[in-house]
Amino acid sequence: MEPAADLLSPAGHELLERLAGEAEVSPDRALRLAEQLRGRYPADLVAAALTQQSLRIAGRAKFSRADAMFFTRAGLEQASSDLTAEHSARRFAGCGLVADLCCGIGGNLTALADVAGHVLAVDSDLQTLKFAMRNVVLGHSPRHVTPVCADVRDLALAGHGAFPATAAGRGAQVEAVFIDPARRAGDRRFRAGDSQPPLDWCFGLADHVGAVCIKAAPGLPLELVPAGWETEFVTTGRNLKEALLWSPALATSRRRATILPAVQTMTAEPGEPVPVAAPGAFLLDPSPAVTRAGLVEELARSVGAWKIDPMIAFLAADAAISTPFARTLRVVESMPWNERQVARRLRELGIGTADIRRRGLAGDVGQIHRRLGLQGDGSATIVMTRRDGRPWTLICVSVDS
Numbered sequence: 493m494e495p496a497a498d499l500l501s502p503a504g505h506e507l508l509e510r511l512a513g514e515a516e517v518s519p520d521r522a523l524r525l526a527e528q529l530r531g532r533y534p535a536d537l538v539a540a541a542l543t544q545q546s547l548r549i550a551g552r553a554k555f556s557r558a559d560a561m562f563f564t565r566a567g568l569e570q571a572s573s574d575l576t577a578e579h580s581a582r583r584f585a586g587c588g589l590v591a592d593l594c595c596g597i598g599g600n601l602t603a604l605a606d607v608a609g610h611v612l613a614v615d616s617d618l619q620t621l622k623f624a625m626r627n628v629v630l631g632h633s634p635r636h637v638t639p640v641c642a643d644v645r646d647l648a649l650a651g652h653g654a655f656p657a658t659a660a661g662r663g664a665q666v667e668a669v670f671i672d673p674a675r676r677a678g679d680r681r682f683r684a685g686d687s688q689p690p691l692d693w694c695f696g697l698a699d700h701v702g703a704v705c706i707k708a709a710p711g712l713p714l715e716l717v718p719a720g721w722e723t724e725f726v727t728t729g730r731n732l733k734e735a736l737l738w739s740p741a742l743a744t745s746r747r748r749a750t751i752l753p754a755v756q757t758m759t760a761e762p763g764e765p766v767p768v769a770a771p772g773a774f775l776l777d778p779s780p781a782v783t784r785a786g787l788v789e790e791l792a793r794s795v796g797a798w799k800i801d802p803m804i805a806f807l808a809a810d811a812a813i814s815t816p817f818a819r820t821l822r823v824v825e826s827m828p829w830n831e832r833q834v835a836r837r838l839r840e841l842g843i844g845t846a847d848i849r850r851r852g853l854a855g856d857v858g859q860i861h862r863r864l865g866l867q868g869d870g871s872a873t874i875v876m877t878r879r880d881g882r883p884w885t886l887i888c889v890s891v892d893s
């Protein structure tokens with residue numbers, strides 16, 4: 493267990509206040525601070541406060557209020573950011589009593605408390621739950637949230653009186669559940685699709701409480717998701733963050749790709765097959781949310797693009813297309829993949845810096861990059877792929893070049 497409990501004491505608070513101005517806690521700086529502070533505070537409290545300050549600094553990437561929050565290392569790593577938590581909470585707007593199962597340090601909890609009448613915050617780790625309650629009150633009155641330290645599998649969600657009396661009323665019925673099961677235990681990360689509690693158990697919650705959202709790793713095998721559930725892949729920019737699995741009561745589509753921060757979203761829509769033809773002047777590299785959600789054809793239809801191979805997720809277009817669902821590149825060369833000939837062409841083009849995107853072709857990208865022997869001032873994206881079943885390459889630059 494992390495030695496963090498005393499941080500919630502007055503001495504811990506005072507110590508954290510003193511460290512609040514520290515911009516970064518490098519090992520040298522930490523050593524000096526520890527020496528300065530140890531005479532005045534217990535050594536374990538100093539160590540915990542130094543760790544907490546470095547977690548707060550790391551937490552700024554996820555939370556606008558990170559400097560006042562409390563984290564455990566595992567809790568911060570697995571927490572939903574302000575941005576993703578606000579997004580997943582939207583479908584709970586107007587719910588009376590929501591249970592946030594496996595609430596961790598409260599990333600989702602805070603956003604759920606914003607939109608629901610009352611939230612039950614449940615986690616089996618007492619320290620983590622205490623931190624969640626401290627974190628949620630930064631934005632809310634604590635009477636909107638009731639903490640429950642328990643194994644979620646021991647709760648009778650559909651029954652009355654399973655929870656302590658809450659401001660929502662004694663024995664009030666849980667209307668909806670958000671669950672973010674653990675994807676690691678200690679230092680061990682689970683395989684995609686594995687979690688604690690397991691996904692099967694999480695899906696079963698919908699038999700008791702209709703409205704359920706499960707936050708899962710974006711790499712989860714899609715065949716694990718039961719029929720009638722919606723799978724939503726969420727990215728911030730091009731970074732794939734999470735898969736949200738919505739029970740039939742909350743589902744609005746079968747598959748969805750959502751790009752944050754502007755909440756641009758695309759759903760599965762049946763339509764005409766997308767034509768397959770030779771590459772055009774522009775290449776579209778779909779967002780990972782679109783490829784994971786299997787919405788490449790929907791994207792192609794919506795922007796008038798075509799496929800270069802029936803099995804490949806790159807799309808082609810005649811004009812530069814501006815869409816949040818794909819990165820558009822200008823094609824400067826389109827040729828069969830032959831390493832020596834591609835290397836020669838790159839030298840002719842003066843390409844000294846390249847990023848290799850590989851889809852549908854085998855090979856070690858690092859080794860290929862070295863063997864290409866790039867020289868020159870130009871930069872490019874080298875796309876290694878298939879064109880109508882044949883190994884193919886496209887040398888691309890950004891649309892502005």
Ligand SMILES: C[S@@+](CC[C@H](N)C(=O)[O-])C[C@H]1O[C@@H](n2cnc3c(N)ncnc32)[C@H](O)[C@@H]1O
Binds near residue numbers: 572600601620
């Ligand atoms: C992925 S984290 C939750 C992150 C949280 N949604 C956030 O945004 O901060 C998973 C949490 O599940 C808790 N947990 C794991 N198994 C549990 C169980 N059976 N019952 C209750 N909590 C559990 C862990 O203690 C951990 O805090």
